[in-house]
Amino acid sequence: MKREDLIQKWLDHNLTSDELEAFKQLEDYDDLVKLSNGMQHFKAPEYNTSEALSNVMQHINTSKQPPQKKWLSIAMSIAAVFVISFGIYFFTINQDTLVNTQLAEKTTIELPDASSVALNSLSEITFNSHKWNKNRTVDLKGEAFFKVEKGSSFNVNTVYGTVTVYGTQFNVKQRENYFEVICYEGLVGVTYKGNETKLHAGESFLLLNGKLIEKEKELKTQPSWLNNESYFKSMPYKEVIAEFERQYDVNFHVINLDSSQLFTGSFTHNNIENALKSITLPLHLTYKKTDNTITLKRE
Template sequence: MEREQLISKWFNNELNDQELEAFKKLEDYNDLIQLNQALQTFKSEEYDTAEALDQVLNTINSSKKETGSWTKYIIRIAAVLAICFSLYYYTTTLDTTYTTDISEKTYVELPDQSTVNLNTKSTLVFNKSDWKKEREVNLSGEAFFKVAKGSSFHVKTKTGIVTVYGTQFNVKQREQFFEVICYEGLVGVTYNSQETKLKPGDRFLILDGKFIANEKEKNLEPSWLNDESTFKSLPYKQVITEFERQYGITINLVNIDENQLFTGSFTHTNLDVALKSITVPLHINYSKTNNTITLKGE
């Protein structure tokens, strides 16, 4: 039996026992009883049952609409809150990434006031939400770190891991090149599952998969912080790669041994001066065409 028929028969006291049980199972049974009691107060001898029934049904339908409207509203609020919570969780657990382009450097302050100077064409990644639990960054490229004292601090690269407790050091990880220089404090470098401890001035270098012994570093900070790249007995191809990275140009070598060792530096602020710095000592000629430079040996 339809709901409206049950209500009509109940209102006219025409329900049998089976119908009465069905009526009591209606979801708005209590509302109907309360409405009926309220209507009894206004009944008179000329009471119109049909009209009363219409009033009750209209009231109930109106009530159901409002209830449905409120239900939809609450569902919408719940959905919005769920989305907000999801966004909050997502953004607070998301990694923070800093990336520098050609000829670009940037300064990064970590959650514990440790600082990082990121050299050109480099990427630094860390997670703020996990920082108190674990001070850890991932580095691709080159960066100079000043680490605040505290729990162990890890710099992860695809070549090796650097661990410190409060110090200043530089990490450079490029293709077939991995270098760590300690300027202050104590640094541990893990490479091929073996850790090497570096004291101020010590330098750890892996070149083409081989460990290279180096003399002590005398500078108090890496030269690139002052817009200059410095090399000590490194293959010329490493100089050229860094030059291309700093100036955003392409260099072609003609009749030049790219594995010959080079000691020297070049500035990041003047292309012509920089070119002379890397060519004159080796008696190399150069020519420029747009963004391409050709270096030619004698």
């Protein structure tokens, strides 16, 4: 039997025991096996490796027949192209998009469905645009405001819970021992410990130090941080100074001060002196700024 016929029957897994022994005696047997194994390892979903190799063989055999070693070299080159191409393809479709912000930085990005996401300082968002139609999931660390395209839906995952989007505008804030979702328009679902809470416009979900906190109806149409201002209502003072540190890239040193006391007020993000006065005067605190360290103490 001709070598080409042996190779073709091998590709079709149709060799008899005698033909298999004859095939193993071919001079380039080892190279053919390596070629087939390499293409099997890197094949794409539903890609017929045997058929592809067979087509390559047929193309070579119907062309002007080069020397044996030369056509094998051509086949190996084609296989190498397959390997590289599939490697790049798989790397690309599995590569997530990651966007993060540093201290005192904000940014806005667009999701694959044209929904927009504004990231607050020291926050991170991850999603896969290539798999968006099958896996509509966003991973969030920090704080973000979502303005969702009408008719779109996806999930926002955080370490504390999942927010299911039904087409709306909402804010998610996830910090250490702090998880808050505020719905500004439409409807969102917040899943925490297996239970989903539906939020309509003006409603909030707040988890502080593991405890659910009741909040009054939200009257604003968007979070204050979008306008370079942080607003707090009956929040522990440690949350206030933690947000201040993120917005101004500073560190606080607190002396004789109970950081669990509640604070209501706000501070601007674009003038540190005014901001410091806003968070110290209501509590009768004094401050001293040395480089990037701010010392707070009660008068």
